Amino acid sequence: MESSSSKVVIMKPVLLKAGIPLAVSLAGFVVARIVARKSCTLPMASSSSSQRQETGSSVEDDHALESSAVDDSCELQEEILELRSRIEEMRDRELQLEKRFLRYQDLKDHETVLMELQNKLMLETNRVEFMGREISTLETENQRFDAAAVEYLRVLRLLEFFRSENGQLHKRVQKLSRTTKRQSWILRKQNLQIMSKETEISRNRKELEAKADCIRLLENEIKKLKLSIEQLLGEKNELSDKLRAAEESAISKVEGEMVSTEIYNQLACELERLQRDEAAEVEELIYLRWCNACLRHELMRRNQEQERTEDDRQTENNLGGIVEIEDLGSDNEVSRSIVGHGDSYFGFMNRNHAHSRRRKLLAKFKRWVEGSEKEKHGNKCFRRRSASDGVEELYLAGRNSCSSA
Numbered sequence: 446m447e448s449s450s451s452k453v454v455i456m457k458p459v460l461l462k463a464g465i466p467l468a469v470s471l472a473g474f475v476v477a478r479i480v481a482r483k484s485c486t487l488p489m490a491s492s493s494s495s496q497r498q499e500t501g502s503s504v505e506d507d508h509a510l511e512s513s514a515v516d517d518s519c520e521l522q523e524e525i526l527e528l529r530s531r532i533e534e535m536r537d538r539e540l541q542l543e544k545r546f547l548r549y550q551d552l553k554d555h556e557t558v559l560m561e562l563q564n565k566l567m568l569e570t571n572r573v574e575f576m577g578r579e580i581s582t583l584e585t586e587n588q589r590f591d592a593a594a595v596e597y598l599r600v601l602r603l604l605e606f607f608r609s610e611n612g613q614l615h616k617r618v619q620k621l622s623r624t625t626k627r628q629s630w631i632l633r634k635q636n637l638q639i640m641s642k643e644t645e646i647s648r649n650r651k652e653l654e655a656k657a658d659c660i661r662l663l664e665n666e667i668k669k670l671k672l673s674i675e676q677l678l679g680e681k682n683e684l685s686d687k688l689r690a691a692e693e694s695a696i697s698k699v700e701g702e703m704v705s706t707e708i709y710n711q712l713a714c715e716l717e718r719l720q721r722d723e724a725a726e727v728e729e730l731i732y733l734r735w736c737n738a739c740l741r742h743e744l745m746r747r748n749q750e751q752e753r754t755e756d757d758r759q760t761e762n763n764l765g766g767i768v769e770i771e772d773l774g775s776d777n778e779v780s781r782s783i784v785g786h787g788d789s790y791f792g793f794m795n796r797n798h799a800h801s802r803r804r805k806l807l808a809k810f811k812r813w814v815e816g817s818e819k820e821k822h823g824n825k826c827f828r829r830r831s832a833s834d835g836v837e838e839l840y841l842a843g844r845n846s847c848s849s850a
């Protein structure tokens with residue numbers, strides 16, 4: 446159906462092109478025949494009218510008419526021959542046009558056949574391209590399947606390897622669980638010990654705070670005693686000045702006036718009483734300083750013990766964390782021995798540090814007390830040597846007891 450419709454569409458312009466010249470040629474032929482007939486009828490009509498009108502004319506006129514008729518017939522024959530030749534030419538032309546039309550039809554048929562073949566060729570080329578694409582896609586799928594097969598084999602190997610690794614890891618996990626249980630029990634025990642130590646430290650801290658409060662109170666009392674001692678020293682200096690002035694005046698007035706022995710005895714008793722009070726206050730001051738030094742020493746010792754316990758706890762925690770991460774069970778005893786040696790080492794270092802600090806503090810306390818005593822002994826008079834000797838003996842006894850503590 447499609448080929449017949451395409452043929453009809455192709456033949457329409459061909460018929461138009463061939464029919465137009467044929468129609469023009471036929472129209473020219475018809476016009477030529479009409480003109481020839483008119484030219485034949487006109488001389489015949491003129492001759493008939495001339496015969497009717499000129500019946501009485503002469504023979505010469507008849508001869509002239511016959512000659513003109515012959516001439517007209519000759520012309521008509523010539524025109525007929527020309528028309529016949531033209532008709533033959535038109536027929537030849539028509540035959541040529543028919544041949545050309547047939548040739549054109551053949552060419553159009555060949556063209557349609559060629560178009561069909563070209564369309565078929567295009568379809569075949571498209572089909573070939575489609576098949577090539579299908580082949581390329583199949584090749585890519587084949588390559589992908591090959592890669593998937595290789596990947597599958599690799600995954601199977603990895604799966605087997607991971608299964609073996611999983612078994613080993615499961616064993617290690619069981620081993621680690623046992624070690625963690627054992628270490629958790631150790632850590633619980635250590636936590637209980639640490640909690641007991643913390644309670645003891647808190648109790649010691651409270652005691653130290655109470656002792657620090659006592660020390661503050663004693664320091665305040667010492668300050669008050671210092672102020673009172675300074676006042677007494679001022680009074681003593683005033684009395685000594687008065688005594689010297691009285692002695693000088695008495696010595697100067699020995700010859701002139703006799704000083705009563707009662708006033709002199711009263712002044713001597715007052716001076717001895719002041720000396721005894723000063724010696725007692727100095728003794729009390731030294732005792733308070735000794736108590737303050739002992740309390741400070743105790744406070745520092747407790748602080749050092751607290752710091753040492755905190756350091757030991759931190760080292761135990763750090764070493765315990767290292768043991769949990771690195772050790773898998775066989776090295777637990779070694780790690781415990783390392784922790785024990787580390788604790789003993791740190792305890793030894795802390796004890797040495799504490800003893801060195803204790804010696805330094807005692808030396809500072811000794812220098813401070815001795816310096817204060819030197820200043821006081823420089824200011825005291827020769828009459829108070831006995832009291833100062835007793836105070837020094839008391840100070841030495843207190844210092845020896847503090848150093849022994």
